[in-house]
Amino acid sequence: MKNSTRTLDPSLEVEVTGGRVRGIDLDGLRQWRAIPYAAPPAGDRRLRAPQPVEPWDDVRDGSAFGPVSHQVTGLTRVPMSEDCLTLNVIAPRTVATALPVMVFIHGGAYTTGSSREIPHLGEALVREGDVIFVNVNYRLGALGYLDFSEFSTPERPLETNVGLRDQVAALEWIRDNIRQFGGDPDNVTVFGESAGGNAVTTLLAVPAAAGLFARAIAESASPEAVYPSALTRQWGADYVAILREVTRDATTPAPDLLLGTAPTLLVRAASIMRQRTPDAVPGTIAFSPVIDGDLLPERPVDAAAAGRTHPVPLIIGTNSREGTLFRGRLDLLATTKPRIRAVFAKTERQARARLFDEYRALPPRRSAAEFGGDYSFWYPSIRFAEGHAGHAPVHFYRFDIATRALRMAGLDATHGIELFAVFDLLDNPIARAAGALGGRLAFTRAAERMRRRWLNFAHDGSVGDDWSEYSTAHRATLIIDADDRIELDPRRSRRLAWDAFIPHV
Numbered sequence: 001m002k003n004s005t006r007t008l009d010p011s012l013e014v015e016v017t018g019g020r021v022r023g024i025d026l027d028g029l030r031q032w033r034a035i036p037y038a039a040p041p042a043g044d045r046r047l048r049a050p051q052p053v054e055p056w057d058d059v060r061d062g063s064a065f066g067p068v069s070h071q072v073t074g075l076t077r078v079p080m081s082e083d084c085l086t087l088n089v090i091a092p093r094t095v096a097t098a099l100p101v102m103v104f105i106h107g108g109a110y111t112t113g114s115s116r117e118i119p120h121l122g123e124a125l126v127r128e129g130d131v132i133f134v135n136v137n138y139r140l141g142a143l144g145y146l147d148f149s150e151f152s153t154p155e156r157p158l159e160t161n162v163g164l165r166d167q168v169a170a171l172e173w174i175r176d177n178i179r180q181f182g183g184d185p186d187n188v189t190v191f192g193e194s195a196g197g198n199a200v201t202t203l204l205a206v207p208a209a210a211g212l213f214a215r216a217i218a219e220s221a222s223p224e225a226v227y228p229s230a231l232t233r234q235w236g237a238d239y240v241a242i243l244r245e246v247t248r249d250a251t252t253p254a255p256d257l258l259l260g261t262a263p264t265l266l267v268r269a270a271s272i273m274r275q276r277t278p279d280a281v282p283g284t285i286a287f288s289p290v291i292d293g294d295l296l297p298e299r300p301v302d303a304a305a306a307g308r309t310h311p312v313p314l315i316i317g318t319n320s321r322e323g324t325l326f327r328g329r330l331d332l333l334a335t336t337k338p339r340i341r342a343v344f345a346k347t348e349r350q351a352r353a354r355l356f357d358e359y360r361a362l363p364p365r366r367s368a369a370e371f372g373g374d375y376s377f378w379y380p381s382i383r384f385a386e387g388h389a390g391h392a393p394v395h396f397y398r399f400d401i402a403t404r405a406l407r408m409a410g411l412d413a414t415h416g417i418e419l420f421a422v423f424d425l426l427d428n429p430i431a432r433a434a435g436a437l438g439g440r441l442a443f444t445r446a447a448e449r450m451r452r453r454w455l456n457f458a459h460d461g462s463v464g465d466d467w468s469e470y471s472t473a474h475r476a477t478l479i480i481d482a483d484d485r486i487e488l489d490p491r492r493s494r495r496l497a498w499d500a501f502i503p504h505v
Contacts, residue, residue: 012062014180017173018053021060025093029126032089032181034066037173038166040083041139046259047148047158050085050169068114069140070263072271078116082143082263087136087170088115090126095182100189100458103174103213104135105167107194107220107416109332110145110287111274124424129455132183134174138166141270145287146239147232148258156255160232160292164206167199168295171212189215189458193419197221201316201384202289204309205300215461217315217454219422220322220415223301224380225288232290235277239286242276243269278332282339283375285332301380304387313461315454316385317397317477320413321366323373333372340371351500358497365410373415379498389470395463396470397478398490401446403439418480421447422454442482450480 012023012030023032038050045051065088067081091099102125106113115121115135122133138144144163152158159165175185190213192200197218203209204216240254246269247261258266270287277286289296303309326333334343344352359367385394399418406412420431426444435443456462466486468476475489489495 013059016177016180019056019058019060021062023089024063027123028093029123030091030093030181032062033064034086035060035062035089036086037136037170038085040081041085041143041162041166042082044259046082046143047162049159049162049165053173065116066137068116069137070143070267071108071112071114071140072267073112073117078114080263082139084114084137084139085166085169086115087134087173088122089178089181090122090133091181091183092126092130098179098184098187099130099132099182100187101132101134101174101178101183101185102454102458103171103188103190104133105138105190105192105196105199106135107192107196108140109274109285110163110195110198111141111270113140113195118419118423118425119428120425121423125422125451125455128424128451129458131455131458132178132181134178134183136167136170138170139163141287142239142243142258142266143263145289146236146270147229147290147292148236148240148254149229149292150233150236151240151254151258153255156259158255158258160229160290161295164199164202164289165295167203168206168208168212171203171209175212186214187458188213189217191217191219191454192221193219194222194416197316198223198225198288201300201304202226202296204312204314204388205298205303206296208295210310213310213312215313215457217457218317218381218384219418220318220377221316221381221384222285222376223384224299225285225376226291226296226299227284227288228291228299229293231281231284232288235273235286238276238280239269239273242272245269246272274332275329278334278339279336282342283334301383301387304384305390306387307391309388309392311392313393313395313457314385314388315395315397315457315463316381316388317399318373318378318381319399319415319418320402321369321373321411322377322415323369323371324411325415326369326372334375335368335372337368340368343375347501351497354497355501358494374494374498377415379495382495382498385470386472389472393461394470395467395478396476397480398487399450400479400481401439401443403434403443404437405434405439408437418450421450421480424451446480446482446484449484 039054066086067079069084070080115137148158200218201223359371402413467478
């Protein structure tokens with residue numbers, strides 16, 4: 001970790017919704033941490049849409065990160081609280097004109113992650129690109145991404161999509177306050193990875209998010225992981241049954257149980273459900289947005305195909321070997337034989353045979369991981385890009401570069417590896433270990449090129465003259481490797497096999 005010096009500076013006080021907050025000067029960057037963008041969603045506000053910020057009187061100390069949403073995490077001594085709806089802002093020391101704003105939504109399968117888990121996140125983008133960086137916490141797991149509308153009553157209303165509503169509320173706060181930090185509210189790029197990528201493609205289909213961002217970047221998104229209420233309501237009922245097992249409470253009415261149970265027990269039940277769902281309903285992730293007819297009227301992939309996503313420029317893509325990361329308890333994908341058979345059962349025999357042939361041609365160690373990664377990430381991203389490109393500029397990429405150690409471990413360019421490039425995290429211990437056997441220099445140079453493209457896109461939508469727009473006519477794809485190149489319709493045979501297989505749940 002880099003050595004850091006902090007300077008508390010009264011001149012870094014800014015007026016925001018709710019009151020004043022004082023930031024810090026950290027290694028030449030101005031930073032404000034744990035700024036509330038909504039009221040604490042606890043007590044009667046649990047499982048409800050976010051409410052306006054509660055005002056405070058004294059100057060709020062913005063030098064330390066705030067608590068994160070309750071979750072199972074390997075991090076130690078990280079405070080967790082339902083009072084987690086905060087965001088962080090990083091800005092250059094001096095700002096001459098209103099700067100572009102980059103808003104990052106973290107991943108973690110909507111059950112883990114936070115705005116503080118990766119040290120120095122966003123600092124490289126601010127230093128290199130003259131942008132304002134913002135990242136946000138939002139509610140996770142059962143507190144943010146399950147559908148309990150089955151148990152909602154007028155006396156105890158339980159709303160859907162509250163984690164997604166948090167993200168909309170954060171973007172509204174940014175629109176109203178970012179000028180105070182030197183940012184341009186009319187030049188906001190929202191970007192995210194994994195569940196954060198899903199959040200981006202979902203926000204593109206949320207009517208309430210219209211006008212809150214000018215551009216979008218979806219890294220390793222799973223755009224199909226948005227489900228109809230018939231399924232999500234059943235998941236809500238399944239969760240309540242698990243929660244009754246965990247709490248040994250078979251009699252308390254469900255609304256009272258959900259609103260009165262300690263968050264630690266809610267997380268324990270969510271962890272059990274997270275492990276059960278991939279086998280119970282293969283190819284799905286229970287903690288996901290729901291098509292509720294209110295905040296989210298339709299599946300984002302369908303909205304894109306119909307020209308109903310917000311018509312903003314989009315960068316979207318995946319990593320070459322998404323599925324290799326998902327092993328053991330991390331394996332949430334359709335990678336086991338029973339899960340793959342269940343996925344195949346959703347389509348016609350001829351389509352099954354073609355897909356089977358595509359993956360049977362791969363080495364046995366690769367086939368299941370490639371199938372699971374393609375099913376969850378790559379092909380849904382293709383489908384979303386196809387639709388959105390009909391009414392807005394789209395640029396598609398594939399991140400291929402990997403160090404020798406990653407290839408020897410069988411990971412290659414796996415899920416999440418591009419984050420080390422986008423955020424210049426190559427001094428991270430994991431990155432150093434990955435580069436110990438060679439390939440670090442090539443990865444570093446590819447990372448620099450990638451960051452430059454992302455930053456140029458945030459400034460004015462440009463991505464480089466060599467990267468043409470994606471369309472169904474030629475499917476131009478930027479391959480990010482030791483030397484970047486454009487390929488037209490890469491893995492065409494595999495894509496055509498998936499075209500006959502529309503795996504809606």
